[in-house]
Amino acid sequence: MARNQQMVPVRVFRFDPKTDKKPRHETYHVPIAGKTVLDTLQFIYENHDSSLSFRSGCAGGGYQRCGACPVMVNGKPVLACAALIEPEMTIDPHPKFEIIKDLVLDFAKANKRTKEIKPTVQIEVDREKCDGCRDCVLLCPLKVFDLRKIRGKTVSIPSDQESCCGTTCRQCVVFCRNQAISLIPVQSRAR
Ligand code: SF4
Ligand code: SF4
Ligand code: FES
Numbered sequence: 621m622a623r624n625q626q627m628v629p630v631r632v633f634r635f636d637p638k639t640d641k642k643p644r645h646e647t648y649h650v651p652i653a654g655k656t657v658l659d660t661l662q663f664i665y666e667n668h669d670s671s672l673s674f675r676s677g678c679a680g681g682g683y684q685r686c687g688a689c690p691v692m693v694n695g696k697p698v699l700a701c702a703a704l705i706e707p708e709m710t711i712d713p714h715p716k717f718e719i720i721k722d723l724v725l726d727f728a729k730a731n732k733r734t735k736e737i738k739p740t741v742q743i744e745v746d747r748e749k750c751d752g753c754r755d756c757v758l759l760c761p762l763k764v765f766d767l768r769k770i771r772g773k774t775v776s777i778p779s780d781q782e783s784c785c786g787t788t789c790r791q792c793v794v795f796c797r798n799q800a801i802s803l804i805p806v807q808s809r810a811r
Pocket of ligand 2: 743759760761762763764783784785786787789790791792793
C-alpha cells in the first residue's frame with residue numbers, strides 16, 4: 621500500500637447469529653482512491669480482520685454481474701462491486717434476506733424489512749413492449765419482479781422496488797430483449 625494514500629474510516633455491520641447476542645458496527649480505516657465497496661471489504665479482510673464475511677462472485681466484470689454482493693451503503697441498496705467508496709460510509713447487509721453472518725445473506729429466505737430502504741430508482745415496465753418472457757424475474761438478484769396477468773396479457777411487475785440496487789446493477793435493463801424496463805433515479809423524478 622502506498623504510504624501517502626488517503627485513508628477514511630468505514631463502519632461495517634458485524635453479526636454472527638450463532639455466537640453474538642446482538643449486531644454491532646466495527647470501524648476500520650481503508651484507502652479511498654478509486655476503490656469500490658467490494659475492494660474496501662476485501663481490504664478489511666486482508667489487512668484488519670479475516671473473520672469479516674461477505675460475498676463476491678464476478679467482482680463486477682462488465683454486465684456479467686452475478687448478484688452475489690448486494691449491501692446497504694448509508695441506507696441505500698447497491699451492488700458492492702459496482703458502487704464506489706464514499707468518505708462517510710456505513711455498510712450494512714441488504715435487509716431483503718436473512719443474515720447468515722455479517723454481510724452474507726441467505727438468498728432463499730426473504731424477510732419483510734425492505735420498508736427500511738430508501739429507494740434510489742423508480743422502475744417502470746412498458747406493458748406494451750413486455751412479452752412476459754420472465755428473464756427479468758429470473759435474473760434479478762433481489763427478486764424485484766413478478767409476472768402478473770393484466771387484461772389477458774402476462775407482463776412483468778416491479779412488485780418490490782425498494783430492494784433494487786438501481787444504477788449499480790441495471791441487469792434487467794441490459795438483458796430485457798424488448799427494452800421494456802426503465803430505471804428512473806428517484807432524485808430526478810422529485811424535481
Ligand atoms: S425481461 Fe423484459 S420482456 Fe421479459 S418479462 Fe421482463 S420486462 Fe418483460
Ligand atoms: S437493477 Fe434490475 S436486476 Fe438489478 S436489482 Fe434492480 S430490478 Fe433487479
Ligand atoms: S460480485 Fe458479482 S455482482 Fe457483485
